[in-house]
Amino acid sequence: MIKLQLESTLDILNLNEVQEKGAGFQALTGMTGAGLPPVSVQWLEGAGDGSVYRGRRVLSRDIDLPLDVVGRDRAHLAALLSRLARVLAEPCTLALVDEDGSRWTTEVIRTGGGDVTYGQGTTGERDLQMVLTLRAADPYFTSAEASFQVIGGDTTTKSFLSSMVSLPVAASQAIGSITLENTGDAVAYPVWEIHGPGHAFQAVSPDKETLAWNGTIAAGEILTVDARTGSVVDQAGINRYADLAPAPRFWSIKPGLSTATAQLLGVTVDSKIICSWRPRKWMVI
DSSP states (O other): OOEEEEEOSSOEEETBHHHHHSSEEEEOSOOBSOSSOOEEEEEEEOSSSSEEEEEEEEOOEEEEEEEEEEOSSHHHHHHHHHHHHHHHTSOEEEEEEOTTSOEEEEEEEEEEEOOOOTTTTBSTTSEEEEEEEEEESSOSEEESSOEEEEEEOSSSSOOTGGGBOSSOOOTTEEEEEEEEEEOSSBOBOOEEEEESSEEEEEEEOTTOOEEEEEEEEOTTOEEEEETTTTEEEETTOOBOGGGBOSSOOOOOBOSEEEEEEEEEESOOTTOEEEEEEOOEESOOO
């Protein structure tokens, strides 16, 4: 059974607390918006019959969450409502926790709901029911646990030379093969963390799309390339996007198993590439 939590930097609200402890917050049956998100479909209307599909864009997800708040007494109910208000005052995270401990999250903002009609939404002085309306700008549920692969290093991971596939290798360059397993059902976006020294980083997708960065990083420096946001920064937060090759392809990882390659020149035993990604799902039940 999936359990729900609302999380912020201030607090974590367990939305199964009434069932577990007899008081607190309880998500009720009837939540909507956790299934397939809405899409906007583009069609080309021509002179002939019908139309031609040109693509689609996944829209934001709206979630209606029925909630029961049960206090031990009126004062405790007021304290619970204050906690809820503080969490919902800013963007927060809706987390769905499965029985096996896996967590899928999406950032949400309250766009409405939370009103109460006395006599209908309340029963006595310690129980209150409401419906919260939340919007998730990112329509996917993202795994809280990242998957990763490492090429390079000299301790617990394979060295560049022992990670090679059947490709040309010289003493000052390395080309490694990375197995990508996306356990979600939507595309995931890799985050590349390149530890220097090295230069001319390149990552080639299973479909032969190439992301190339032609800059140089010294020993002890780290370059982070985020394919989802299209950002390239070093360990000091300095923008290094200008060193990308023309027309960069920030490619994504399709569901299932696939193999990509990564290359770095001018390496030593301290050089390594870490590729991480968080699987995403259309819906979690």
